[in-house]
Amino acid sequence: MSPRLSAEVLRILKPFWLSVALATLLGIVSGLSVTALLATMNDALNREGGATARLALLFAGLCILTLACSTLSNLLTNRVGQKVIARMRQELAAKILVAPIEQLERYRAHRLIPVLLNDIGTISGFALSVAPMVISLTVTLGCLSYLALLSWHILLLTLLTVVIGGGAQYLAHAIGLRSLQAARDGEDELQKHYQAISAGAKELRIQRERRHTMLERHIKGTTESICRANIRAATIFVSAETFGSMLFFAVIGMVIAFQALGSATDKSVLGGFILVMLYMKGPLEQLITTIPSISRAEVAFRRVAELSQRFSSPEPHLLLSEPPATDSTLHSIELHRLGYDYPEVEGSSAFHLGPVDLEIRQGDIVFIVGENGCGKTTLIKVLLGLYEPHQGEIRLNGQRVDAEHRDDYRQLFTTIFSDYYLFDDLAPGKQRLPAEAEKYLRRLDIAHKVSIRDGAFSTTDLSTGQRKRLALINAWLEERPVLVFDEWAADQDPAFRRVFYTELLPELKRQGKTIIVISHDDRYFDIADQLVHMHAGKVVSERVAGKEVPA
Numbered sequence: 001m002s003p004r005l006s007a008e009v010l011r012i013l014k015p016f017w018l019s020v021a022l023a024t025l026l027g028i029v030s031g032l033s034v035t036a037l038l039a040t041m042n043d044a045l046n047r048e049g050g051a052t053a054r055l056a057l058l059f060a061g062l063c064i065l066t067l068a069c070s071t072l073s074n075l076l077t078n079r080v081g082q083k084v085i086a087r088m089r090q091e092l093a094a095k096i097l098v099a100p101i102e103q104l105e106r107y108r109a110h111r112l113i114p115v116l117l118n119d120i121g122t123i124s125g126f127a128l129s130v131a132p133m134v135i136s137l138t139v140t141l142g143c144l145s146y147l148a149l150l151s152w153h154i155l156l157l158t159l160l161t162v163v164i165g166g167g168a169q170y171l172a173h174a175i176g177l178r179s180l181q182a183a184r185d186g187e188d189e190l191q192k193h194y195q196a197i198s199a200g201a202k203e204l205r206i207q208r209e210r211r212h213t214m215l216e217r218h219i220k221g222t223t224e225s226i227c228r229a230n231i232r233a234a235t236i237f238v239s240a241e242t243f244g245s246m247l248f249f250a251v252i253g254m255v256i257a258f259q260a261l262g263s264a265t266d267k268s269v270l271g272g273f274i275l276v277m278l279y280m281k282g283p284l285e286q287l288i289t290t291i292p293s294i295s296r297a298e299v300a301f302r303r304v305a306e307l308s309q310r311f312s313s314p315e316p317h318l319l320l321s322e323p324p325a326t327d328s329t330l331h332s333i334e335l336h337r338l339g340y341d342y343p344e345v346e347g348s349s350a351f352h353l354g355p356v357d358l359e360i361r362q363g364d365i366v367f368i369v370g371e372n373g374c375g376k377t378t379l380i381k382v383l384l385g386l387y388e389p390h391q392g393e394i395r396l397n398g399q400r401v402d403a404e405h406r407d408d409y410r411q412l413f414t415t416i417f418s419d420y421y422l423f424d425d426l427a428p429g430k431q432r433l434p435a436e437a438e439k440y441l442r443r444l445d446i447a448h449k450v451s452i453r454d455g456a457f458s459t460t461d462l463s464t465g466q467r468k469r470l471a472l473i474n475a476w477l478e479e480r481p482v483l484v485f486d487e488w489a490a491d492q493d494p495a496f497r498r499v500f501y502t503e504l505l506p507e508l509k510r511q512g513k514t515i516i517v518i519s520h521d522d523r524y525f526d527i528a529d530q531l532v533h534m535h536a537g538k539v540v541s542e543r544v545a546g547k548e549v550p551a
């Protein structure tokens with residue numbers, strides 16, 4: 001087991017150390033009493049005149065002790081295991097909630113979901129097997145000590161067997177790990193195809209060739225390569241296990257043959273040896289079969305560690321539910337020489353935003369316009385504090401927004417992105433919601449489709465334009481000072497688009513909101529107090545209240 005995996009297992013188990021220690025202690029007692037039980041049985045079998053009442057009592061007592069300790073140890077281990085799984089899930093979800101947005105966008109859901117679903121289970125499963133492993137180890141060590149009592153020669157022979165068998169297992173572990181890694185990479189690939197067949201169901205239904213390629217090439221190819229890699233790993237592990245068992249039987253056979261050839265081994269020594277070897281085989285095999293689970297846990301751990309490293313946040317305080325520390329009044333937001341670079345994508349040059357200088361004053365309607373791909377959404381993401389600027393800075397009311405205050409700053413905004421996510425419950429923590437929301441439902445002409453029940457929309461199964469109207473209601477109810485719309489009106493019919501630009505936006509402005517709109521609707525550009533025209537990542541012209549200003 002690698003030191004990093006050991007350290008991680010210790011970290012996971014630390015909060016439950018008392019239960020783990022108790023489970024392990026009970027396991028050790030159970031293992032030792034099994035050894036004593038074997039010795040008692042051997043004694044009873046070889047005693048002149050058969051077993052005595054004392055031996056029978058000892059036997060019964062040891063049986064009860066063994067069973068009670070191992071049962072309690074297993075129950076405790078299971079409890080800890082379930083708690084470990086819950087805790088790891090919570091930890092990882094918390095990490096995702098504070099992870100830098102650009103890392104989340106890059107990591108992609110098809111790689112994230114297998115980590116959340118499979119890898120955590122694998123690591124917890126391994127953490128769970130620690131106590132049973134300790135029991136097996138104790139039984140094995142106890143049996144070896146008993147063998148030492150019986151005969152040194154036999155102990156050495158047994159140790160040699162264990163070392164050769166263990167060496168074979170170690171080798172198998174190293175070779176099998178590569179196959180398991182390949183299988184795990186295949187799982188990511190498969191998840192990607194699963195996503196494509198569910199999200200792209202309509203397109204695949206229409207495109208016969210693509211559908212065929214998806215199933216025959218992508219899904220079959222990936223599932224079969226996962227299958228081959230897992231079979232390869234299992235073949236290696238099972239072969240090594242069989243070799244170990246074979247070695248065991250060979251050694252028992254050899255010792256019996258020596259006895260038959262007239263070697264002077266005592267009958268009670270031989271009986272004890274066979275009894276111990278046959279009993280020890282179970283725990284030893286259990287120890288050996290946990291080797292694949294160590295390999296799997298190592299593969300899973302690397303994934304979780306990679307994810308944790310990528311998602312380590314410069315804003316670890318994000319999960320604190322304290323109210324914003326800064327004053328939430330807004331006078332102005334200034335972007336000063338603001339710049340952001342996407343990483344290089346193979347085959348094309350990286351997009352660079354900036355330097356952008358811009359001042360947004362409270363109560364203004366600001367339009368950000370320009371051709372596709374000129375950087376409008378990227379600018380908004382930096383402006384909202386979702387991407388950390390690589391150059392320049394954002395100033396709120398003249399004060400620089402740093403990492404520590406960035407989340408407070410973000411609380412000023414309500415956003416509807418073009419790829420928005422519609423939560424079906426209303427903004428949490430607001431009392432007046434249902435009455436207010438009903439009013440907005442009527443205002444947006446969807447009251448006949450949706451109602452509010454138990455603080456949630458009765459349905460979100462609506463047309464694209466209607467869903468966007470629901471998103472607008474959520475945004476409205478959040479009562480933040482700045483509203484940001486990324487091509488909100490693109491999915492609306494012409495009549496409602498007119499209502500949005502000529503009635504809703506001015507109404508929001510009258511309520512004192514600052515509004516930032518990304519738009520391609522040039523017929524409504526004149527309602528903007530400030531029109532920011534972008535081209536290739538830069539602001540090329542700016543019009544403030546009807547006057548052109550140099551960019």
Ligand SMILES: Nc1ncnc2c1ncn2[C@@H]1O[C@H](COP(=O)(O)OP(=O)(O)OP(=O)(O)O)[C@@H](O)[C@H]1O
Nearest residue numbers: 105342343345351371372373374375376377378379
């Ligand atoms: N995650 C990303 N990684 C690398 N480059 C990206 C990424 N997202 C966007 N880009 C690049 O950044 C540029 C600006 O994208 P952005 O989404 O800001 O444009 P936009 O002006 O909002 O376009 P549209 O009007 O089409 O919505 C694009 O040319 C794109 O190539």
